[in-house]
Structures are given as structure tokens and as C-alpha cells.
Amino acid sequence: MLGDTTKTFVPLSFSQLRVLALASLGGALEFYDFVIFAFLAKLIAVHFFPSDQAEWLRQTEAFGLFGAGYLARPLGGVVMAHFGDTVGRKKVFTLSVLLMALPTLVMGLLPGYGTIGVAAPLILLMLRVMQGAAIGGEAPGGWVFVAEHAPPNREGLAIGLLTGGLTGGIFLGSIVILLVHQLLSPEEVTNWGWRAPFIIGGIFGFLAMFLRRWLEETPVFQDMHKDREGIVALPLKILVREYRRSILSCVLTTWTLTAAIIVLILMMPPLMQTLHHVSSKETMVASLAATFCLTLSVVVTSYCADIFSIKCLSVVSGLTLVLGAFGLYGAFPLFPDSLSIWAALSGLSCGFVGLVPIAMVRAFPAQVRFSGVSLSYNISYAVFGGLTPAMISLLTPYTLLSPAIYVCVVSIIGFIAINLAKQNS
Template sequence: MPSSSVSSPAATASSRVLSFSQIRILVLASLGGALEFYDFVIFAFLAKLIALHFFPASQAAWLRQTEAFGLFGAGYLARPLGGIIMAHFGDIAGRKKVFTFSVLLMALPTLMMGLLPGYETLGPGAPLILLLLRMAQGAAIGGEAPGGWVFVAEHAPPGRVGLATGLLTGGLTGGILLGSLVILALNAALSPAAVSDWGWRLPFIIGGIFGIGAMILRRWLDETPVFREMHQRAETASSLPAAILLRDHRFSILCSVLTTWTLTAAIVVLILMMPPLMQSLHHIPPSETMLASLVATFCLTVSVVSVSALTDSISLSVMSLVCGPLLAVGAFALYSLPAQFPHSLPVWAGLAGLCCGFVGLVPVGMLRAFPPMVRFSGVSLAYNIAYALFGGLTPAIISAITPYTPLAPAFYVTLAAVAGCAGLWLMNNHRQRQMPSEALPV
């Protein structure tokens, strides 16, 4: 096994200092990740306007909007396939090539969305092309998060893998925040008519151009030391990495899927679904729910960076036992207290975001669960299976059970937190039993 590894808490202080090269890698990786998630989420923010331009005007407004959200959901369907394929080549040909390709695969479709003629020009071809572009985006995002985590972790010095992983995760969640800010700025700078006519294209064009720039910058990055050492020793996967995973690492895959369920529950229920749920449950104005969403996303970003960094010094099992209950507390505060304290939603949304630190534990646990030979494929397979299952099912489940109790979202998040804590605990103990005398490698 390569000597480059995730360090133990006992790593020396000198080895824990980030070099200029490592800082540059973290900045470029986090920036690219933020731009990719920005490109992915602005489609949802602009779905109503997209529906006006890419579906027949003769259709009812609700049907066109439903079709637009269907295109948004198609991106999730493409995530597993794209992630698994890119991870396969990442374990065989190198992390850098795939990490660079993923941001290009996101940037080009995003730019094309901003320039694509609508239904009046292309007819039925317009939504079909938009569907293909959206699926390309989904394939890109399926490889970006796992690839980014592996890339920065394998570049990080001993004792700083948690910090490096947290900064990358913070960049991903920061992309959601960036998308919200750009949409707010767009609506502040242009009239509603201008936004509806042509202004909605600007966020896509901006995201595509900056994404291409991020791809160019990523070409200057070096291959990870872990992969270079594996390549020199001829220890890269000689057969299908997925086959090796299914043969030797089924338990780690299962535990990783459980922990990623918790991640999806936190992001989807406490961040993405919160605005419409608060509008329907407590009749809170959209302007206040948008502010709350921004506060929650900012606090989430701070939380995941901080919690991930703490894993460099504190056991992952201990962290899970702290962050799991906190996630449940944040969920119940968010979905119970706004009704009792009017106009306080941003406060409870911020608290829920801070309680989402468990999200920062998930990539650290998965990176430790798989050996370098199949690490990219292992993280990608578990992450994308969980997102395909729970990312799509969670909104439907919440919508079905919320009419029975307004606390249904909190109960769901709590259930996912229990599953995630169990997954992290079992995964960490299993790995320690496999390698009791050395640090858990990354």
C-alpha cells in the first residue's frame, strides 16, 4: 500500500503545515467545485423562466413548469452512471485527468444552455437538446464531488486531510450560496420583463465561462502523490475497480451509502426544501424564506469546514456521536420554532445550518473506508447510489408525510442521522480492525 496516507492525530506539527503548492491546490479545487455546483443549481432557481422558453406556449403554465423540473431531475438520473465511469478512469488513468474533465463537462453544457434558442426557434428539438445538456451536467456532478475529495485528500499533508476535505466540501456548498446571490443580483439589476426575456441567460453564460477558466487552471495541478506512487509500483487496479469493490468492499459500500443518506437528508430537507415547506406550513413570505435559505447555506458551509478539520484531531466515531444528535436538534428547531416565534426563521435556519456539521464527516469516513487502488470508485459508487435513491425519494417522502404532522421533516432527518451515525461507527471500527497498527490511509 502506498505510504501517502491520512495521518493519525499524532502527526508532528511540522508535517501538518500546508505548503504554498498545497494551498494552491485546495483553492483551485474548491473554486472549481463551487462553480460546478453553481452551474448545477441555477437551473432549479430559473426553472419557471426556462419553462416559458423551452416548452409550447399552448401548454398550461403548471405543466410547463412541471416539465422543466423534470429536466432538472434528469440530472440526478445521470449522476450514478457519470460518476462511476469517471471514477473508473480516475482509479486507472489518474485523478487529475478526470478531475479536470469533470469541470469541463459541466461548463460547456452550462454555457450552451445560456445560448440555446427556445421552442419558437427549434420546436420540439429545444427541450430535447436541453435534456441532453442537463444529463451531461448530472454526469459531471456525479464525478466532481467524489473526485474532488479524493484529489485534495491525497494531496494534503499528514494531519490535514480533514481540513483539506472540509474546504472542498465548503466549496461545493458555497456554490449553492453563490447561485442564490447571483439570482438575487440579477433580479435587483434588471426589470422582471428583462429577466424573463433575456436576463435569465446571463447566470448560465457567466457560469460556463468561469467553468472553462477553472478547467484551464486545473490543468496546472499535479497528479496526487498517492496515485503517482501506485503507478510507479504498478499497484493501480488491473481489472474493473467496480468488480473489486463488489467482491472485497461490500460492507464499506453499505456503510458509506448510509452516511451519504444523512448528507442528502441534511442538504435536501434543511436547505433546499426549507423555503417552499415554510411557505406552505407557516405561510412565511418568499422574501423571508430566501433570506433564511442564504443564512442556512452560509452556516452550513462554515460548519462542514470546521467539523471536517476537527477530524484531524478527534476520532471520527466520537465526532459522529456529537454531530448526529446535533443534526436532529437543528431539524426540530427549524421545523417547530418558527411557528412560535414569527419572523425568526433566519435565526432557526442559521442554527440548522450550523447543526449540519455531520455533512463534513461523510467524505472523511468514505475516504478512509476504501484503499487507494479503488478509492475513487468506492467513494463515487456509494455517493451516487445514495443520491440516486435518497436524493430522488426524499422530496416525495417528505411531501407525503408532512400533511400528517409539520414535524415530519424533522423526524425524517433524525432517522437519517441515526443511520448515518451507525454507518460511520461501523465503518470506522471495521477499518481499524483491518489495520490496527497504522493510520487510516488516504
Template structure:
């Protein structure tokens, strides 16, 4: 099958080969997100290990969350650097390197001596490792979306992207399960003493395994086609983006804002908000968070598949409406029906399919020569800004009304729908290659 401008080259192998590609990509993404989130789940224990015991507990906790936030700050820079090389040197090399850059710091965190051994060197080393993790996660999601979509057969790019997104959210679920099991089989004292290291060691070892397996993946057909036609951008891809694709960048940042609102407000912040606002037990909120994440994983895969056959604009309106409705169901109805939080959390997760629509829209908004950089710039900068600001905004609004989280999600859902509606869909479903005339140097 010959490739023509605007058409996807022949698929890169048999169905079995494609399934292997999607499985390895999703597995690596899940492990990277697992490595990234377990730090938050173990923040209290880490604070006791890596900061002076003479400090107040709240100060140590704040310093630990500062280290967690440092990972987010490193995301845009790491993502842009890796995206540049992904657009210029190849998707596969960067996709493999991102797993290594996540696995090694995670493994070292599990082996790092605490403050009683290294003194001030302990938190400083931890900061450096956390920054490396942030740089890795900044390249993983955009790189993964580009890689699987360009390997997908015609008309299946949305489904492939949904599978990868499901793998990323599955990593959060995996982290939650591992921490729950850890606390179930070990005493609190044992976890605080040495047990906290186990999730990091497991993540590091499995991450290295994923890196080895990814070496067997093939370069994407789209990049090989660009390379053979000498269509790779000779100038900085970011420069091309800022000159020719500003609208795509702004619309992609708007949709990513909605993605962060869904994940942060409906999944990550839900347990502490429900405990504080409505005095729900910690055990019930943790179960609800697990169920919401599982349902979110199913939802993003389903919406990704639908994007192959339905218009993005129509799906955006539907998914945006469902997202707002799910938020009000979770924060508006669950408190008035004691014991039903888990069920409403499941509803909110199923209504969060907009998360799976975001990468599909971004992939179609950017041509192949700057696709990796376009996704990385839009996604990472938006996530760094709005992912960091959302908890603060919710904290300010909650004293005004307990429905503040739902109102926030509903408003940002409108932002995402508008962003998706006006996003330049340069590529239709299954079309991931443009002619060289689309890429002025």
C-alpha cells in the same frame, strides 16, 4: 522522505503550492455546483422558454423539473465512468475533465434558442445538456474529495476535505446570490426575456477558466506512488469493490443518505415548506436559506478539521445529535417565534456538520486503488435514490404533522451515525496508501 505501506508520501510541495491546490479544487467545485443548481432557481422561466406556450403552466413546470431530475439520473453512470478512469489513468485528468463537461453544457444553455425557434428540438437539446451536467457533477464531488485528500500533508486530510466540501456548498450559495442580484437589477419581464441567460453564460465562462487553471495542478502523490509500484488495479475497480468492500459501500451509502437529508430538507426544501406550512414570506425564507447555506459551509470546514484529531465514531454521534436538534429547532421552534426564522436557519446550518464528516469517512473506508470508484459508487447511487425520494416522502408525511421534516432528518441522522460507526476505517487520519497486497486483481 520515503514512503512505506500505510503512510502518506511526502507532501506535494510548499504551503503556497498546497493552498493553490485546495483553492483551485474548491473554486472548481463551487462553480460546478453553481452551474448545476441555477437550473432549479430559474425553472419557471426555463419552462416558458423551452416548452410550447399552448401547454398549461403546471405541465411546463413539471416537464422542466423532469429535466432537472434527469441530471440526477445521469450522476451514477457519469460518476462511475469517470471514477474508473480516475483509479486507472490518474486523478488529475478526470478532475480537469469534469469541469469541462460541466462548463460547456452550461454555456450552451445560455446560448440555446427556445421552443419558438427550434420547436421540439429545444427541450430535447436541453435534456442532452442536462444529462451532461449530471454526468459531470457525478464525478466532481468524489473526484475532488480524493484529489485534495491525497494532496494534503499528513494529519490534514480531513481539513482539506472540509475545505472542498465547503466549496461545493458555497456553489449553492453563489447560485442563490446571483439569482437574487439578477432579480434586483432587472425587471421581471427582462429576466423572462433574456436576463435568465446571464447566470448560465457566467457559469460557463468561469467554468472554462477553472478548467484551464486546473491543468496546472499536479497529479496526486498517492496515485504517482501507486503507478510507480504498479499497484493500479488491473481489473474493473467496481468489481473489486463488490467483491472485497461491500461493507464499506453500504456504510458509505447510509452516511450519504444522511447528507442528502440535511441538504435537501434543511436548505433546499425549507423555503417552500415554511411558506406553505407557516405562511412565512418568500423574502424571509430566501434570506433564511442563504444564511443556512453559509453556516453549513462554515460547519463542514470545521468538522473536517476536527476529524484530523478526533475519532470518527465520536464525531458521528455528536454531529448526528446536533443535526437532529437543529432540524427540530428549525421546524419546531421557528414557526412559534415570528421573525426569527433566519436565526433558527443559522442554527440548523451550524448543526449540519455531519455533511462534512461523510466524505472523510468514505475516504478512510476505501484503499487507494479503488478509492475514487468507492466514493463515486456509494455517493452517487445513494444521492440519486434518496435525494430523489426525500421530497416525495416529506410531502406524504407533512399532512400528518408539520414536524415531519424534523422527524425525518432525526431518523436518518440515526442511520448515518450507525453507518459511520460500522464503516471499516481501513485508513487512519493522514494515511492514504496501502501496500499492493491490499488489492487482489
């Protein structure tokens, strides 16, 4: 069956809407803080590494610091998830904002290599690791938090709104960087303007942390807390022993999520500039269009998961994702003046991204849910987040369609994995 006509849909109460709004706002700000480093990596390289080094080496070192954030995600996510399953979702959910806001603000104020020498990149590395730990707990914690606050048959919408907030953070980062370049001269941006996005992000991050103080613990965890036998001492041990199939399926579905976001959104601008000589301004506009449409697609698809079977939706979303990838990397070269249109269509094709967190939340029981989602999500991102750009780079010399082919293969893997996943809620 595509849908269940016997389902009753309870309207979202004011308190539930407040939970969704605060969770989505905090998630958007965390992802904004995390991604602006990538947008500003070239300028960061100028300020935080020796000026006598070659430009390519400094930029490589800056991207190395960006990658350190990804490497810290699994450890940070697992540790935070452990306390989320044993101490409480709310406490960890609030802590993740602090761990993101503080390093972001310090990055905007940190003196460069010319002032404090080698201490500058070392401190920057430490701050980036803190950000990675925070982001490793934010998305899994947010999905679990809003799902356990949602009324019956509104779980998909709740998770989708949060996921839309996360992708909206990437969109917000793009907008702020674009405004900085529009309002300031190139010299001002290089000298001090690049700091503004970090300072803005840090301040609003602290605001988000303050607002999250008003959130309540999830009803599911409160019930577990009343019955102390419902809280397990070592969630990770239970996961490895009893939920290996669920972990595997969630790792593979998250691989599809990473492929969609990295190949169709994050790698699209540099690939289009390199492969088809599109201007950086045009790719920036196209990136904004793609990210905005991605956010819409995620929310709509997640809403549909409350009405239709997630397995049936995976068929439609998987096929759409493949078409979007081939449209962007295959059809666009035939219509070279329409990149923004194809980018927007590729963003709309990414509805599968919205299904992944819903499937993960449903794959684990409440006692180990935070740990299960976090472990699966962060392992997949740590492995495939780095593997995807490398694979695309290796395959591109053989065919310009390699990004689309990669997305196609991974979509098939994700479709199989999501249909083999057990449902525990």
C-alpha cells in the same frame, strides 16, 4: 479517546494550498452551474416548452429535466471514477469541469421552443444529462484528489475546504439569482435576464478548467503508477467482491448528508412558504443564511476530524443535526419573525455533512478509492435524493414536524453506519 495528542500537524505548503484553492474553486463553480437550473426552472419552462400547455405541466416538465441530471449521476460517476482509478485523478478531475462548463454556457445561449421547436427541450435534456455525469464525478473526484495531496493529519481539513467549496457553490448561485432579480425588471428577467447566470457560470467554468491544468497528479496515484501492480483493471469488480460492507456504510452515511442538505437547505424555502405562509423574499434570505452557515460548519467539523475521533464527532454532529431540524421546523412557528435565525442555526447544525466524505475516503484503499467513493455517493444521491422530497410530501399532511422527524431517523441511521465503517487509511 476524543483526540490523539501524539499527532503532529504538518503546515500546508504553498503548492498544497494552491491545490485546495483550485479544487475548491472548481467545485464551487460546478455546483453553482448545477443548482441554478433549479432556481430558474419556472422561467426555463416558459422558454423551452409549448406556450399552449398549462403552466403546471410546463413547470413539471422543467423539473423533470432537472431530475434527469440526478439520474445521470451514478453512470457518469462510475465511468469517470473507473478512469480516475486506472488513468489518473487529475485528468478526470479536469474533464468534469469541461463537462459542466460547456452545457451551462450552451444553456444560456440556446434558442427556445418558439424558435427551434421540439429540438429545444431535447437539446436541453442532453445538456442536463451531461451536467449530471459531470457532477457525479466532481465531488468524489475532488475529495479523493485533495485527500491524497494533503500532508499527514491534514486530510480532514483538505476535504472540508473542498466540501465547503461545493456548498459555497449553492450559496453563490443564490447570490447571483438574487442580484439578477434586484438589478433587472421582471420583464427583463423573463425575456433575457435569466440567461445571464448560465453564461457567467459557463465562462467561469472554462476558467476553472484552464486553472486546473496547473494541478499535479496526486502523490498516491503517482506511487501506484510506478508500481503497475497497484493499479487494478476493473475497480468496480474488486469493490463488489471485497468491499460490500464499506459501500453499504457509505451509502447510508450519504443518505444523512442528502437529508441534511435537501430538507434543511433546499426544501426549506418552499416548505416554509407552503406550511407557514412565509414570503418568498424572506425564505430567500433565510436560505442564504442557512447555506453560509452550512459552509462554515462543514469546514470547522472537518478540521476537527484531524484532531478527534470521527466516531466521537459523529455523536456530537448527529445530535446537533437533530436539534437543528427540530429548531427549524418545530421552534420557528413559535417565533414567526425569526426564520433567518433558525435557518442559520440549522445550517450550523449540519456538521455531519463534513464527516461523510472523510469517512468515505477512509473506507477504501487507494487502488479502488475513487470508484468506491463515487459508487456509494452517487447511488445514495440517486435513490435518496428523489426519495427524500417524496417522503416529506407524504408525511407532511400528518404532522408539520415530518421534516424534522425524517432528519432525526436518517441521522440515527447515519450514525450507526459511520461507526460500522472500516478504515483503510
